[in-house]
Amino acid sequence: MIRYILTRSALLTGGLIVASLLIFLALRVLPGDVAQVIAGAEGTPEQVAQLREELGLNEPLPVQYFSWIGGVVTGDMGTSLITNTKVVDELLEKAEVTIPLGLMAMGVALVIAVPLGILSALRRNKMSGTALSVGAQGVAAVPVIWAGMVLILVFSLWLGWFRAQGFPRAGWEKPGDAFMALVLPAITIGIVEGAVLMRFVRSATLDAVTRDFVRTAAAKGLTRTQALLRHGLPSVGLSIITVLGLQVAGIVVGAVVIEKLFNLPGIGRMLIDDVGARDLPLVQGELLVLTAVVLLIGFAVDIVHRILDPRLREASE
Amino acid sequence: MFRRTAVFAGLAAIALALSACAPSAPAQPSPSATGPSATGSPVADGELVVGLVLEPDNLDIRHTSGAALEQILVDNIYQGLVTRDEENKIIPALATDYTVSPDGLTYTFTLNEGVVFHGGQPLTSADVVASYTTVKTDATVIGNREFANVATVTAPDASTVVITLTEPDINFLFTLTTPAGLVFSAADTTTDLKTAANGTGPFLFDSWKRKDSITFKRNDAYWSDAAQLAEVTFVYIPDFTAGVNAATTGDLDVLTAVDPNLAVNFDGTDFVITTGKTTDKATLAFNNKKAPLDNVKVREALRMAINHEAVITAVGSGVEQFGPIPELDPGYEDLSDVVSYDPEGAKKLLEEAGVKDLQLTLTIPSFYGTTVTKQLVSDFNAIGVTLKIENVEFPTWLNDVYTNHDYDLSFVLHVEPRDFSNWANPDYYFGYDNKKVQQLYADALATTDEAQSEKLLAEAARIVSEDHAADWLYTGATLTAHLPKVTGFPMNSVNSRINLANVAIVE
Numbered sequence: 001m002i003r004y005i006l007t008r009s010a011l012l013t014g015g016l017i018v019a020s021l022l023i024f025l026a027l028r029v030l031p032g033d034v035a036q037v038i039a040g041a042e043g044t045p046e047q048v049a050q051l052r053e054e055l056g057l058n059e060p061l062p063v064q065y066f067s068w069i070g071g072v073v074t075g076d077m078g079t080s081l082i083t084n085t086k087v088v089d090e091l092l093e094k095a096e097v098t099i100p101l102g103l104m105a106m107g108v109a110l111v112i113a114v115p116l117g118i119l120s121a122l123r124r125n126k127m128s129g130t131a132l133s134v135g136a137q138g139v140a141a142v143p144v145i146w147a148g149m150v151l152i153l154v155f156s157l158w159l160g161w162f163r164a165q166g167f168p169r170a171g172w173e174k175p176g177d178a179f180m181a182l183v184l185p186a187i188t189i190g191i192v193e194g195a196v197l198m199r200f201v202r203s204a205t206l207d208a209v210t211r212d213f214v215r216t217a218a219a220k221g222l223t224r225t226q227a228l229l230r231h232g233l234p235s236v237g238l239s240i241i242t243v244l245g246l247q248v249a250g251i252v253v254g255a256v257v258i259e260k261l262f263n264l265p266g267i268g269r270m271l272i273d274d275v276g277a278r279d280l281p282l283v284q285g286e287l288l289v290l291t292a293v294v295l296l297i298g299f300a301v302d303i304v305h306r307i308l309d310p311r312l313r314e315a316s317e
Numbered sequence: 318m319f320r321r322t323a324v325f326a327g328l329a330a331i332a333l334a335l336s337a338c339a340p341s342a343p344a345q346p347s348p349s350a351t352g353p354s355a356t357g358s359p360v361a362d363g364e365l366v367v368g369l370v371l372e373p374d375n376l377d378i379r380h381t382s383g384a385a386l387e388q389i390l391v392d393n394i395y396q397g398l399v400t401r402d403e404e405n406k407i408i409p410a411l412a413t414d415y416t417v418s419p420d421g422l423t424y425t426f427t428l429n430e431g432v433v434f435h436g437g438q439p440l441t442s443a444d445v446v447a448s449y450t451t452v453k454t455d456a457t458v459i460g461n462r463e464f465a466n467v468a469t470v471t472a473p474d475a476s477t478v479v480i481t482l483t484e485p486d487i488n489f490l491f492t493l494t495t496p497a498g499l500v501f502s503a504a505d506t507t508t509d510l511k512t513a514a515n516g517t518g519p520f521l522f523d524s525w526k527r528k529d530s531i532t533f534k535r536n537d538a539y540w541s542d543a544a545q546l547a548e549v550t551f552v553y554i555p556d557f558t559a560g561v562n563a564a565t566t567g568d569l570d571v572l573t574a575v576d577p578n579l580a581v582n583f584d585g586t587d588f589v590i591t592t593g594k595t596t597d598k599a600t601l602a603f604n605n606k607k608a609p610l611d612n613v614k615v616r617e618a619l620r621m622a623i624n625h626e627a628v629i630t631a632v633g634s635g636v637e638q639f640g641p642i643p644e645l646d647p648g649y650e651d652l653s654d655v656v657s658y659d660p661e662g663a664k665k666l667l668e669e670a671g672v673k674d675l676q677l678t679l680t681i682p683s684f685y686g687t688t689v690t691k692q693l694v695s696d697f698n699a700i701g702v703t704l705k706i707e708n709v710e711f712p713t714w715l716n717d718v719y720t721n722h723d724y725d726l727s728f729v730l731h732v733e734p735r736d737f738s739n740w741a742n743p744d745y746y747f748g749y750d751n752k753k754v755q756q757l758y759a760d761a762l763a764t765t766d767e768a769q770s771e772k773l774l775a776e777a778a779r780i781v782s783e784d785h786a787a788d789w790l791y792t793g794a795t796l797t798a799h800l801p802k803v804t805g806f807p808m809n810s811v812n813s814r815i816n817l818a819n820v821a822i823v824e
Contacts, residue, residue, distance in 0.1 A: 030710075030712070030713070031709075031712065031713045031716040031717060032710070032711075032712030032713050032714075032715050032716035032717075033712065033716070034712075036712060036715040036716060036719075037711070037712050038374070038380065038381050038382065040381075040382030040383050040715075041382070041715065041719055041729070041731070042382055042459075042733065043382060044456075044461075044462055045720070046456050047456055047457055047461070048720070050456050050457050054457070082374040082381075083375045083511060083512070083527070084375060084509060084511040084512055085512065085527075090527065093526075093527070094528070156566060157562065157566070163566065163568070164559065164562030164563060164565075164566045165556075165559040165562050165563050165568075166529075166559075166563060166568060167529065169526060169529065169532075169550070260555070260556065261556065261559065262559070263554050263555075263556060263559045263563070265526060265527065265528040265529040266528075269528055270527070270528055273372075273528060273555075275710075276711060276712070277374055277712070278712045279374075
């Protein structure tokens with residue numbers, strides 16, 4: 001087990017290094033730079049050249065990369081070229097929106113996926129089970145942005161239950177308002193992600209139903225549902241944990257789109273705007289943090305999975 | 318007064334917004350297009366929430382270009398010696414008055430008494446000298462190019478500033494109304510102008526929540542009449558639909574830059590919509606240096622192919638513009654005789670030019686959407702020209718089109734007033750090099766006679782249009798939606814200036 005954790009940690013570190021290189025290089029491929037953006041459509045070539053020099057854009061790429069990574073290792077993510085604010089401060093401020101949004105979306109996805117997934121597996125030979133399964137296929141294919149527009153139309157503009165957009169300027173000092181502002185966006189992401197998740201839950205449940213131990217329990221006089229709930233669920237739970245790790249990436253992507261649509265001041269919206277301004281130190285920091293979150297959750301899921309599933313433990317020992 | 322309405326389940330936001338917006342307002346007459354129709358007395362400590370589209374990147378108006386900063390900071394936070402009113406006329410600001418010598422080379426300004434910066438420093442002529450010397454000597458400061466022929470900036474005494482030019486420049490006073498003319502405190506060496514502000518205006522910069530909002534508070538120590546509003550919050554909503562939703566569900570008192578195609582959403586609400594003029598020139602640039610666009614017949618054919626009325630209908634607002642100078646700027650004249658919609662004539666011209674199966678690429682920053690490009694594709698298609706659309710991010714446009722001149726056709730809104738100089742600059746991305754135009758423009762600047770200057774500008778503009786150096790699809794109009802309780806909110810050029818000094822909330 002110790003050896004396994006060490007191996008996975010090495011992989012995680014390697015993954016982060018590769019990611020940082022990819023992020024750094026991909027951003028350098030983009031045409032245009034922050035000096036041009038600051039000088040704008042009235043700037044002279046001399047102005048742009050002088051700004052480039054001042055902002056350190058003329059340094060060789062390896063120098064730029066290592067000074068960035070050197071900073072990250074010591075906890076200094078850098079400073080925005082445009083706003084002169086610390087990347088860490090920006091991230092922390094925007095995380096107040098994105099992290100609760102992600103967790104709420106995850107919650108919505110689970111609330112939808114687990115009961116409906118199990119139900120559609122148990123009723124797989126009935127109309128209702130088929131309808132659930134087909135419905136999930138359909139909803140999973142809906143673009144998040146369209147789902148968001150429909151929800152805004154119905155629940156904000158017609159019914160007026162929720163804000164159509166925005167986040168209270170007082171933030172979490174008014175927890176009620178802040179929570180309400182995130183409900184609709186979280187439902188939007190949660191419905192679509194939940195439909196994807198539901199199909200996993202369904203197949204995991206089907207898998208469990210046909211397992212020997214569930215069949216044995218059923219033979220002892222339990223109904224099939226009782227047998228599944230008592231003996232099969234742990235293995236379903238394990239499958240869900242694994243998939244949830246993968247879903248984080250989907251939720252992050254969803255947040256980028258949804259924060260724009262609902263005008264939420266979160267990491268996703270910041271990312272789009274900062275790429276648009278070529279504020280590369282900020283974008284690098286944002287992307288690295290997002291990548292690290294996804295990789296860390298994957299890492300945690302693997303470890304938990306191993307601890308919970310005796311078969312995997314035995315296989316490696 | 319309600320700033321935001323918390324929405325509870327089961328209560329319609331619309332109903333709430335209505336009840337929150339005008340609890341004691343008298344019945345409103347039907348909204349007119351001329352602006353506010355509210356009657357009543359101003360609220361002593363009004364708080365205003367304004368929806369805007371483009372958020373600035375930082376507060377450093379000296380080093381950062383773009384209308385987003387100018388829109389909120391000029392007149393409200395920072396002031397120059399002079400400013401301009403809604404009709405683009407030059408009026409005094411920090412200066413009580415000014416004189417220009419008959420030869421157009423010496424400008425003498427007298428400063429107002431008792432002006433104090435937000436940081437407590439009294440304003441003297443030394444601050445003006447320091448500010449303008451920086452613009453003149455530091456190439457990274459906005460306006461450095463426009464200050465090229467400033468010879469000296471001196472202060473004979475604490476309340477007088479004298480500026481001399483090497484040659485006359487009839488646009489110089491106007492330059493002083495731009496960010497180049499703003500006055501900063503020479504004594505203040507500690508304020509980080511990127512994240513804070515220290516000006517002389519009627520409002521103080523209070524706070525900024527990035528990607529969300531910027532808040533100003535009233536400057537109670539203002540040197541002239543204090544503002545009516547105690548607090549103004551600018552909320553940034555890049556998505557047009559989200560902006561309209563924010564307004565109609567009670568989050569905003571004013572929404573600027575209403576998408577004309579969404580204006581219908583305000584029907585049946587309390588909001589009044591005003592339509593203002595701008596100097597936004599929707600410029601379809603032709604790369605004049607690149608074959609076959611270096612052939613005037615090809616350029617004329619492209620202009621004749623465009624159905625401008627249909628473009629304006631699709632965009633939803635704006636007026637036709639047939640030359641480089643818009644109606645609000647000096648030198649404007651109606652040039653509709655130069656070109657008209659004539660697809661058949663366009664085909665003939667292409668034939669004469671010996672051009673067959675022409676394929677062109679239009680580079681357009683993606684935030685302009687697809688309304689204009691759809692129309693252009695079908696218009697050009699009708700004369701046998703295939704138009705490929707390349708949607709790019711703005712920095713890519715700056716790099717490829719603006720800097721490297723690597724394009725066939727380009728579309729951007731040129732919003733700056735009085736920017737005819739671009740047509741007299743052969744190195745500008747238009748690639749338009751006409752000695753006659755350059756001479757006329759130089760003469761227009763050098764004369765001290767305004768009427769003569771306008772005449773010369775008009776002559777130059779006609780040549781540019783007759784050369785078909787570009788097509789001007791329309792001059793933008795700007796739609797602003799405001800609640801009846803908001804009075805004095807500007808209508809014109811709202812995208813580049815929002816002077817809040819006289820805005821009030823009445824009840």
